[in-house]
Amino acid sequence: MPEDLDTRLLAAHAADDRAALIGLYGEAAGTAKSPVARNFYLTHAYVYALEAGVPEADILRRRLVDYGAEPLD
Amino acid sequence: MPKDKANDVLDAVRGPIRTARGLPNAHYTDPATIAEENEAVLRRTWAGLAVGADVPDPSDCKPITFLGQPLLLLRDKDATLRVFENICRHRGMILVGDACKIEGAIRCPYHSWCYAKDGRLVATPHVGGPGQNSHPDMPRSGLGLIEVRSHVWRDVVFVNLSGNAPPFEEVHADLMDRWRDVDKPLYHGGWDSRVTLDVATNWKLAVENYCESYHLPWVHPGLNSYSRLEDHYHIESRGNFSGQGTYVYRQLEGRDGERLPDFEALPEVWETGGEYIALYPNVLLGVQRDHAFAIVLDPVRHDRTREHVHIYYAAPDTDGALRQKNATRWKTVFTEDVFVVEGMQRGRAAPGFDGGRFSPAMDGPTHLFHDWVAGRIADLRALRDA
Numbered sequence: 001m002p003e004d005l006d007t008r009l010l011a012a013h014a015a016d017d018r019a020a021l022i023g024l025y026g027e028a029a030g031t032a033k034s035p036v037a038r039n040f041y042l043t044h045a046y047v048y049a050l051e052a053g054v055p056e057a058d059i060l061r062r063r064l065v066d067y068g069a070e071p072l073d
Numbered sequence: 074m075p076k077d078k079a080n081d082v083l084d085a086v087r088g089p090i091r092t093a094r095g096l097p098n099a100h101y102t103d104p105a106t107i108a109e110e111n112e113a114v115l116r117r118t119w120a121g122l123a124v125g126a127d128v129p130d131p132s133d134c135k136p137i138t139f140l141g142q143p144l145l146l147l148r149d150k151d152a153t154l155r156v157f158e159n160i161c162r163h164r165g166m167i168l169v170g171d172a173c174k175i176e177g178a179i180r181c182p183y184h185s186w187c188y189a190k191d192g193r194l195v196a197t198p199h200v201g202g203p204g205q206n207s208h209p210d211m212p213r214s215g216l217g218l219i220e221v222r223s224h225v226w227r228d229v230v231f232v233n234l235s236g237n238a239p240p241f242e243e244v245h246a247d248l249m250d251r252w253r254d255v256d257k258p259l260y261h262g263g264w265d266s267r268v269t270l271d272v273a274t275n276w277k278l279a280v281e282n283y284c285e286s287y288h289l290p291w292v293h294p295g296l297n298s299y300s301r302l303e304d305h306y307h308i309e310s311r312g313n314f315s316g317q318g319t320y321v322y323r324q325l326e327g328r329d330g331e332r333l334p335d336f337e338a339l340p341e342v343w344e345t346g347g348e349y350i351a352l353y354p355n356v357l358l359g360v361q362r363d364h365a366f367a368i369v370l371d372p373v374r375h376d377r378t379r380e381h382v383h384i385y386y387a388a389p390d391t392d393g394a395l396r397q398k399n400a401t402r403w404k405t406v407f408t409e410d411v412f413v414v415e416g417m418q419r420g421r422a423a424p425g426f427d428g429g430r431f432s433p434a435m436d437g438p439t440h441l442f443h444d445w446v447a448g449r450i451a452d453l454r455a456l457r458d459a
Binding site for chain 2: 035036037038039040042043044046047049050051052053054057064069070071
């Protein structure tokens with residue numbers, strides 16, 4: 001993960017800024033160098049989106065299902 | 074205490090009122106005795122936990138500890154109210170720490186398992202390893218939040234912690250029938266119509282005091298001018314509820330004679346009638362033509378009770394000044410009772426007190442409550458001995 005992204009993630013965690021965490025973990029997934037790392041970060045984005053009840057949750061979930069990381073139902 | 078002697082004590086409570094004794098001191102002071110009593114009286118019955126107004130809107134939730142058990146009052150997005158154990162099915166972590174609105178899902182703060190507002194487990198991040206959110210041995214369908222049996226009546230949320238009590242409507246059919254005429258939509262008065270009293274007493278003493286009118290002229294002298302002792306009657310339904318009624322309820326009036334709106338289509342008897350009933354075990358209810366109230370007794374400890382008072386009206390919008398005047402009136406009455414229930418609790422430390430006696434003329438409703446408690450304990454012992 002780029003250092004700058006790591007810094008922003010830690011700052012969002014420190015501020016408990018869950019809306020920011022959704023975007024930042026999604027961004028981290030985009031920079032991941034392996035499917036496992038990608039799914040790991042996408043999962044975090046998905047969980048925070050699910051908690052917040054925002055529409056991104058459905059999109060993230062579908063991606064995780066496509067990658068075989070999340071069950072269909 | 075030997076078993077036969079312990080049962081003799083309960084028999085003495087359950088005898089005819091003219092000779093009966095009250096529950097012995099241990100039922101107010103001894104944690105071991107109270108643990109057995111709690112099982113019989115609070116866990117295996119329909120105990121009052123909260124009111125619907127504690128979670129007024131969809132997605133509202135409130136954690137409540139009751140008898141040491143962490144519970145979660147949760148209103149679904151379609152407004153269905155449920156009670157769950159407030160724990161994650163993974164490692165038993167407390168899920169919700171403070172009352173809040175659940176925006177999407179309840180996320181466990183430990184490993185982020187997520188639950189829908191109807192209790193379904195909907196996310197188990199990394200449960201199958203990093204980036205793998207399922208595992209064949211961890212089916213989500215069997216790991217939803219544990220629901221506690223609940224029932225809402227007159228906005229009071231009742232729970233049956235043991236899960237095996239007969240249905241609420243069956244247990245309390247008599248009172249539901251008695252109050253069918255006043256079973257109208259209730260509107261919580263809002264912030265000025267709720268008060269919590271933290272009282273240094275066992276919860277049962279609050280019930281016992283509420284049941285009877287005998288103390289009114291002494292403890293509530295303000296009533297003497299318009300609501301005398303002889304204006305009251307006993308309400309007695311053995312095994313379910315007891316209390317008192319008045320024939321002379323007088324409505325509050327504002328400066329220009331304005332009054333709070335009445336519940337619709339009440340029979341004439343309610344014009345000046347009021348009834349005040351302890352619904353066993355721990356809910357105190359009151360109803361008059363223009364407002365009602367519910368007091369949920371939280372048995373925090375053997376010698377500490379939180380009394381949650383909620384006042385309800387016949388309409389969603391009522392005159393604020395009248396509402397506050399009404400709330401002040403009731404708060405005064407309930408506060409006047411505090412020294413009595415705290416004094417009786419302190420009195421239970423006197424070894425010479427033998428449970429006391431009941432006036433056959435005046436203490437019938439209180440004796441019925443003691444009789445019910447003793448009967449529940451006797452039934453539990455018989456069940457365990459069978």
